[in-house]
Amino acid sequence: MRNVILAESAGFCFGVKRAVEKSLEIQETYGKKIYTLGPLIHNNDVVNYLKENNIFSIELDDIDSLNEGDIIVIRSHGVPEETIELLNKKNLIVIDATCPFVTNIQKKVRKYSDKGYNIVILGDKSHPEVIGINGWCNNSAITTLNGEFDIEVPKKVCVVSQTTEKESNWKKTISNLSFMTKELLAFNTICSATEVRQKSVLELSKNVDAMIVIGGKNSSNTTKLYQIAKEHCENTIHVENSNDLPKNYIENANFKNIGITAGASTPDWIIEEVMAIMKNGLK
Ligand code: SF4
Known part of the structure; x- marks a missing residue:
């Protein structure tokens, strides 16, 4: 046996569950086709399920095809600040389903870059969450995929992590940065x-x-x-x-x-x- x-x-984690439920709820409230900025989550079966419920993914490049008053949901990964501004300018109804843990990283990055820290993000620079976070410090962050750096790192650094990172990569990042910087502010933002x-x-x-x-x-x-x-x-x-x-x-x-x-x-x-x-x- x-x-x-x-x-x-x-x-499903808390953030993904929340984004899926929020989208279904909003679609029901408005009773019309709604959109998510990129696939709501990385799962084809769920994406198809959402389609059956009148929830469709749209890419930012195609945003001009939407009309004023159309509803667009921001997924749990979050987006750069300028993307929210763009959607608002187009008079779309923006529903922010960014996971609160990701919002917290975006706020930290905004706060400490404003205070003169250079932002370092441990993560995959092509991942939407990292692109989004970087968009809260004017796309000025240095990213590292595994804690190693092949460029000179500034002396005053605030480091955060993509939420899905491995602890071992975080430890390596901190250890390397501690030799390279004079002032290091570290937020371990790996999601529990x-x-x-x-x-x-x-x-x-x-x-x-x-x-x-x-x-x-x-x-x-x-x-x-x-x-x-x-x-x-x-x-x-x-x-x-x-x-x-x-x-x-x-x-x-x-x-x-x-x-x-x-x-x-x-x-x-x-x-x-x-x-x-x-x-x-x-x-
Ligand atoms: S931060 Fe954590 S809870 Fe939020 S979406 Fe990512 S994995 Fe899920």
Whole structure:
């Protein structure tokens, strides 16, 4: 008999849940088609579910196709300050579903760049959350992907982190900056939802024969869960939903204990489907 164990903390985080619920609520209130600036979350199944509920993603480049009074939702990653100004100028109804934890980073970055600190962001500079944060200090931040710097760092620095970063990268960043700066103000802004997920996948992956990480292929927090799991469990796979489960994996008799975790954009219904198939096989 197989044992399928769900990580203690998996799936929708507070910020994503809030953004999805807010969008559904707003759509219902206005009773018309509404838009999200970019896909609301990194999960194709949820994006399709939203479409069925008259909620569509639109890119900033296409914003001119909207009319005055159209509703646009800002997703949990947040956006640069200038984007909010632009949307307001177009007289759109802007619903801000930026996760409050991300808003907190944006405020810090604005406050300390105004006070003369040079902002450093640990994170992926092409990720919308980092682009958004950088937009609150006039796009002047230095970004580091892993705590290493190949340019000269100014002496007075305020450092923050993308919410989905690994603690080890944060420690490396602080350690390197402490040699390079004279005045260092550090806010560890890694979200505890991320940390809790990462800790529970670390524990679980040490004790199972196989690990399944569920989440969008372009979701950064899911990718990090996958990397952590893979370090401790060779048979780790990353799937978007139950359709991606390989047949030989489902039927592998050596897998007696299977661990499951899911990124912050994965809804419960997808987790449940994967668990059912791994428990009972394909019907
Ligand atoms: S991971 Fe944390 S910061 Fe990011 S949306 Fe979720 S709750 Fe907010």
